[in-house]
Amino acid sequence: MTATLVWILVGLLAVGVYLSWTAGRLDRLHVRMDAARAALDAQLLRRASVAQELATSGVLDPAASIVLYEAAHAARQAEEEHREVAESELSQALRAVFGEAAQVEAVREAPGGEEAARELAEAVRRVPMARRFHNDAVGAARRLREHRKVRWFRLAGHAPFPLAVEMDDEPPAALVERAC
Numbered sequence: 001m002t003a004t005l006v007w008i009l010v011g012l013l014a015v016g017v018y019l020s021w022t023a024g025r026l027d028r029l030h031v032r033m034d035a036a037r038a039a040l041d042a043q044l045l046r047r048a049s050v051a052q053e054l055a056t057s058g059v060l061d062p063a064a065s066i067v068l069y070e071a072a073h074a075a076r077q078a079e080e081e082h083r084e085v086a087e088s089e090l091s092q093a094l095r096a097v098f099g100e101a102a103q104v105e106a107v108r109e110a111p112g113g114e115e116a117a118r119e120l121a122e123a124v125r126r127v128p129m130a131r132r133f134h135n136d137a138v139g140a141a142r143r144l145r146e147h148r149k150v151r152w153f154r155l156a157g158h159a160p161f162p163l164a165v166e167m168d169d170e171p172p173a174a175l176v177e178r179a180c
Contacts, residue, residue, distance in 0.1 A: 121175050
């Protein structure tokens with residue numbers, strides 16, 4: 001009887017340690033996901049800021065400036081539930097304005113344009129990477145949260161189910177191609 005009780009306690013202890021380890025792993029994934037989201041938000045803000053700066057610099061023609069400024073302003077001011085759409089529209093505006101190499105060259109030839117074009121190229125190149133890191137972290141957390149043991153023992157607590165960021169973040173080819 002005593003040996004059976006000891007083995008039951010050892011089994012319960014092993015299950016408890018395993019569940020604790022799984023809960024810790026899930027917590028680390030949520031922390032990684034939050035850090036990746038903060039990095040993505042910073043890159044999106046940087047891209048919108050640089051685009052807005054370039055739009056108001058007088059380097060672009062007036063129509064392109066208005067299109068770029070309005071899209072960047074909308075992306076910066078968008079509420080969380082509309083942010084992906086606003087950021088996608090900024091990506092589309094960037095591709096429309098910098099779709100041709102001639103426009104990129106015109107910006108580079110203007111005073112201060114080389115620096116502005118380089119900074120914008122870096123910003124638009126970093127957004128897809130930051131989104132990929134975030135979505136990878138979300139995928140890892142989702143895969144772990146879908147396990148039965150996590151659901152049955154409520155190891156995720158009250159944390160919301162992680163959602164990936166789906167948006168158009170393809171950079172303008174002429175801008176990125178020249179910067180490489």
